Amino acid sequence: MTTREERNRLIEENLPLVGYLASDTHARATHVPREELASAGALALVTAAEAYDPSLGVPFGAYARRRILGAFADEMRSMDWASRGIRRRIKETTAVQDTLSSGLGRPATAAEIATAMGVSQEEVLAALADATRSVTTLDDVHESDLASYTPLPDEAAAVAERRTVLDHAIRALPERMRMIVHAVYIDERPVKEIAEELGVSHSAVSQQRAEAIRLLRDALERFYRDGEEAPTTSRVSASVRDGFFARIAETGGSRIARALAGSASITS
Numbered sequence: 001m002t003t004r005e006e007r008n009r010l011i012e013e014n015l016p017l018v019g020y021l022a023s024d025t026h027a028r029a030t031h032v033p034r035e036e037l038a039s040a041g042a043l044a045l046v047t048a049a050e051a052y053d054p055s056l057g058v059p060f061g062a063y064a065r066r067r068i069l070g071a072f073a074d075e076m077r078s079m080d081w082a083s084r085g086i087r088r089r090i091k092e093t094t095a096v097q098d099t100l101s102s103g104l105g106r107p108a109t110a111a112e113i114a115t116a117m118g119v120s121q122e123e124v125l126a127a128l129a130d131a132t133r134s135v136t137t138l139d140d141v142h143e144s145d146l147a148s149y150t151p152l153p154d155e156a157a158a159v160a161e162r163r164t165v166l167d168h169a170i171r172a173l174p175e176r177m178r179m180i181v182h183a184v185y186i187d188e189r190p191v192k193e194i195a196e197e198l199g200v201s202h203s204a205v206s207q208q209r210a211e212a213i214r215l216l217r218d219a220l221e222r223f224y225r226d227g228e229e230a231p232t233t234s235r236v237s238a239s240v241r242d243g244f245f246a247r248i249a250e251t252g253g254s255r256i257a258r259a260l261a262g263s264a265s266i267t268s
Contacts (some may be wrong), residue, residue, distance in 0.1 A: 010049040010060050011163050017061065018045050018068060025072050032076050039217040042166060043181070044071035074184070074209065093117070093127035162220065165248075165256060169219040172247035174240065177212040184209055211235060215244055223259045 018041035026034040048067040052060055096116050100108035110128065114121040173181060176198075183189045195205045214234040218241065222230040234241060249257035 007049045007052075008163065010052065010064075011045055014045055014049075014061065014064050015042070015163070017064060018042050021065070021068050021072070025069075029076060035217065036075055036213070037072055039220070040071040040075040040213050041068045042162075043170065043213060043216060044068045046163070046166060046170065047181075074206070075213070089123075089127045093124055097128070165220060165223050165252070166216060168248045168252040168256065169216050169244075171251065172219075172244055173212050173215060174244070177208050177215070180205055180208050181212050215241070219245065219248060219260070223256065225259075 018038060022034055022037040022041050025037055026032060044067045045064055048064040049060075052063055054060070093113065096113050097108050100112055100116060104112075110121050110124045114124045117124065170178070170181065180194060183194050184191065191202055191205050191209075195202045198205065211234060215236065218230070218232050218234050221232070222245065232241065236244075245260045249260050252260075
């Protein structure tokens with residue numbers, strides 16, 4: 001296991017990797033907000049640094065990349081817009097489109113595809129529109145494509161500050177959410193196994209994990225609000241959210257407490 005200093009260094013040096021992968025994934029999956037990906041990726045980076053064992057001989061960059069992409073996949077599954085039926089329709093329509101285009105030597109029209117499939121042209125157009133939103137495999141991202149990046153001193157300070165806030169926020173999560181985050185991102189346990197242990201459904205665990213990510217994002221938004229009203233993405237009650245902010249303030253020191261001030265549950 002790494003020491004705390006080594007863990008912090010790994011997080012600070014590899015935060016640009018989170019931004020790169022979040023931007024690249026968002027470009028290929030535009031229906032997923034980049035901010036959601038960045039939050040999930042930042043959490044995965046922190047947990048990867050905590051769990052990393054250099055004695056295994058695996059470079060941290062490769063290890064963290066796998067954990068970050070896994071978090072992205074979980075995030076996209078939790079907000080997947082397409083049912084199994086829609087995905088089947090997309091696959092069938094694009095297969096017919098490719099076959100006709102190859103045979104005709106030109107792009108097939110929607111009318112030609114509809115005739116071949118025995119459906120309406122509107123159904124074909126809807127399927128093709130959905131196809132443009134489908135997510136390509138995350139494995140298409142290669143580390144060799146990443147440009148080397150060394151943050152400037154002020155950027156490094158900002159990265160360290162963000163990491164500190166996130167670290168306290170993870171520890172302040174409600175008990176079950178914190179346990180699920182630890183099980184998913186640190187222990188790398190299957191969601192099905194976690195659900196069986198807790199006696200809940202697979203979707204319930206996924207929803208708790210997604211809500212934990214939203215709470216972490218709320219903490220960062222509130223910390224960096226600059227006097228403005230911070231937007232909230234979490235769906236918990238105001239009292240639960242205020243309690244979360246209060247726990248962060250209690251352990252995070254005076255600067256974090258002042259930045260999070262505003263909730264009735266937090267005293268100055």
